[in-house]
Amino acid sequence: MPNHENTETVRDKAQEARPLDAFDRRILGELAVDAGLSYAELGHRAGLSAPAVHERVKRLRATGRIRGTVAVLDGPTTGKPFLAFVHVDSTGWGKTQELLALSELPEVEEIHSVAGDTCMLLKVRCASSRALEGLLARLYALPSVKATRSYVVLSTFLERTPQAGITSALEEAPLVAPPGDVSG
Amino acid sequence: MPNHENTETVRDKAQEARPLDAFDRRILGELAVDAGLSYAELGHRAGLSAPAVHERVKRLRATGRIRGTVAVLDGPTTGKPFLAFVHVDSTGWGKTQELLALSELPEVEEIHSVAGDTCMLLKVRCASSRALEGLLARLYALPSVKATRSYVVLSTFLERTPQAGITSALEEAPLVAPPGDVSG
DNA sequence: CAATTGCTCCGAATGAGATTCCTTTCTTCA
DNA sequence: TGAAGAAAGGAATCTCATTCGGAGCAATTG
Structure with a gap:
């Protein structure tokens, strides 16, 4: 009798928990810069065939x-030359719903909640x-x-x-020795 | 006698100063959301034929x-779940060249110089x-x-x-009357 | 006022490339 | 050691990008 749980585990791993091998990262890196590449060219750069990269991209x-x-549109030449980052201090945690309504405006490109001396960015x-x-003015019109x-x-x-790349050097050489890392 | 200046003006206008008609803006709006659309579908949404939109996109x-x-890659599932905005106060205007070198790091997505109580963002x-x-640490290693x-x-x-859209309502109804705009 | 020029559109044809199918190979597990 | 699943490569197909030629329209010129 086949083991169903095992099968499901394997399937789940294949669907979501795959840890992005070197091929995947290479493909992601290229596509993040130019998504207009043909699968043939992409496969050439990654060292795979076109159907293989197609399967991976899928x-x-x-x-x-x-x-x-x-x-990717160019702001200035498409009529929007003014770019700004706005820090918003708001009262009443959870009243951010009002801010999210601003997503409807094409002028608003990003909305984050941040840690620091401000609430939303x-x-x-x-x-x-x-x-x-x-x-x-619309922002100040919000009660919160x-x-x-x-x-x-x-x-x-x-x-x-x-971008797909990860600079491993950034994770090395900590500024201060971590707790328990006694040298000498 | 033909007016050469006029001719050149027309040519320049055609090459770069064209003011983005409604078709262009519609096309830009769709492509900014999904660049995988076929020209046929794009033409259908814009009210043009496939070759026409192809010409315009070109x-x-x-x-x-x-x-x-x-x-567009997903940060968390591609191994980079930590997002931050860093304000940099630097001395010596024009020493920003050092900062620009950080462009080599795939972790750095944006570098702006801003007006306000900080220099770079x-x-x-x-x-x-x-x-x-x-x-x-790399930032602080820079002398400036x-x-x-x-x-x-x-x-x-x-x-x-x-995004391609422009909210014209944002430009209307100024908070204060502009100089010379005396009412009554 | 008429004719020409330039521009942009559309419909059809062609070619490139995306997508699928099938076989082979490698790894993993029993 | 055998079996099964995953994934890659080659070939075929089929969609779609791209090009070509012709027509309509506006502006300009004689």
Whole structure:
């Protein structure tokens, strides 16, 4: 009699808990920079055949590692040259629902809740300084919004989506010895 | 006698100063959400034929409105669950070259210079809190870096690339009457 | 006012590439 | 040692991107 539990475990592992081997990471790295590559070219760079990379990409999409494929628009030349980060101090934890409604505005690109001396952090891109003012007006119109601090971007030197690479060197050589790590 | 200046103006306008008509904006809007659409489907949504949208997309790419097509990776499931915004106070204006070298790290996603009580703003995504610490260590290793303030993201509610839509309502109804706009 | 020029659209044809199928190989488990 | 599952590669198919030619429209010129 076959072992069902074992089978299911194997299936689950294949579906979601796979730890991203070198092929996967290479594929992700290339696609995060240019999703217009052909599967043949992608396979050439990764050292696989076209059907093989196709299968892997399909799985990476299915498991959510690849959230989607998008065209990256240029803010200034598409009519929105004003970029700003807005820190929002709000009262009443959980009243963030109001802020989330701002997702409907195409000007709002990111909404995060952060730890630090502020509560929420927004990234917004507007057509004019007046539009930015209007956006701040909408923010202040929310009852829970106590204060905001805006950081208007003067120059953007780098702006990209999440990359696949991981710099292992960053995890080495801690600044201070961890507890119990007594040297000498 | 033909007007050469006029001719050149027309040509320049066609090449770069075209003001993005409704078709273009519709196409950009769709592609910014899903670049995997077929030209036939895209043409159907925009009210054009496949060759027509193909021509427009080609022009939007050539003129830089579309900067590229990328696969959007999911940070947590691709091994980088730690997201943070780092404000950097640096001395010596123009010493930002050192900071730009950080572009080589795949953990660094954005580098902006901003107006406000800080100089530079970084968006970084790391594999661990230790890696984030290592990144800050690299920052402090730069001679021009005076201080940093980090905002670690607890939850991300919205995160997307620049959208094509423009909310015209944001530009209306100014909070205060502009100079000279005397009412009554 | 008429004609020409340039631009952009559409429909059809062609070619490239995505997708599928099938076989082989390697690993894993009984 | 044998069996089973996973994954890769080669070949075939089929969708779709891309190109070509012709028509409509606007602006410009004679």
